[in-house]
Amino acid sequence: MDVFTEGTSWFENNQDLLMQYAINIAAAIAILFVGMIVARVLASSVEKLMNARKLDSTISHFVGSMVKYIIIAFVIIAALSRIGIQTASFVAIIGAAGLAVGLALQGSLSNFAAGVLIIGFRPFKAGDFVEIAGTAGSVASVQIFTTVLKTPDNKQIVVPNGSVLGGNIVNYSTHPTRRIDLVVGVSYNADLAKTKAILREVCEADSRVLKDPDITIGVSELADSSVNLVVRPWVNSADYWGAYFDLNENIKVALDNAGIEIPFPQMDVHLDKVAS
Incomplete structure (x- = not known):
């Protein structure tokens, strides 16, 4: 067969x-x-x-x-x-x-466990602007193993959940207001009282700056080439970057108009003549 x-x-x-x-x-x-x-x-x-x-x-x-x-x-x-x-x-x-x-796959399992903890404790939510694992962006989603961020320049960053909980979490959207921290250096010849008055006028002229808490203006450092003043107004969190950029520009223009110098780093060199 x-x-x-x-x-x-x-x-x-x-x-x-x-x-x-x-x-x-x-x-x-x-x-x-x-x-x-x-x-x-x-x-x-x-x-x-x-x-x-x-x-x-x-x-x-x-x-x-x-x-x-x-x-x-x-x-x-x-x-x-x-x-x-x-x-x-x-x-x-x-x-x-x-x-x-x-x-x-211990790393993947730890990422899964971290994802469960993130959902449970909710240190942030979708849309919050956060800084995690050395990167910053708006939270797009929290997935099983990763958290997806969207940066202001429209890049997508995928962060393992284990790395999210393994470091500090900075959430810029938790509170409705934020403080802007500016440092303004002026010449040692400048009138500090006049300078502080101008800085306050510039801040109060911006409608985004809140009346309460009050603006903090003070001398923070006597540096090598300048007297450094801190300017700390409060704004709504959504207005932070717009107010930050505009205040920097408006302060520069106001100090220039008032004849107050913003010095650049400089060094005085003294030459001593040695008798031969």
């Missing part, structure tokens, strides 16, 4: 078994396909529901991602069970493999 005849005979004898395998494989593929769609739809629905309840978008996005991946995990197990793989033993294998992978 040749190979072809043997193959034909085996196929005829096992036709029902092959058909059952084909049905199971097709069903497993269908489960995967439908399951992926259901995971995306449910995750999107959860996010929309949480957003409709006015919850922070970082929380809704994080929970939506968790729902998606949990459903996908169940879908994969169901598909494997459909093609005859014992899920109990498979789960045990996954557990052993998960332990090995977990040891190899």
Whole structure:
């Protein structure tokens, strides 16, 4: 009996078994396909529901991602069970493999744990301008393993959640007001009382500067080439950079008009004649 005849005979004898395998494989593929769609739809629905309840978008996005991946995990197990793989033993294998992978991916697991803590303690929310892990930007989203920032020059920065909690978090948006810290250096010949009066006039002329708390103006340092004064007005957080730039410019113009010199670094050199 040749190979072809043997193959034909085996196929005829096992036709029902092959058909059952084909049905199971097709069903497993269908489960995967439908399951992926259901995971995306449910995750999107959860996010929309949480957003409709006015919850922070970082929380809704994080929970939506968790729902998606949990459903996908169940879908994969169901598909494997459909093609005859014992899920109990498979789960045990996954557990052993998960332990090995977990040891190899300690950083990723720590990022996941950090993401849960960020969502729980909420040191910032979507839209806040923060400085984390040595970079600054507006919070776009908090994902399972990373936090996404958008910089003022429209760059996207992805920061691992472990790095977020591993250092200081500076949130510039927590409070409604911020203090602008300016340092103005003037000549040692300048009239300090007149200088301070001009600085106050410039600040009070800007409508963005708040009346309360009061503006702080004082001499902070007798430097090598100048007398340095600090100028500290308060503004609303949204007005910070606009007021910062305008005050710097307006102070320079006002001091120039008043004839008050803003010195540049200089050094006096004295030459002594030594008798030969």
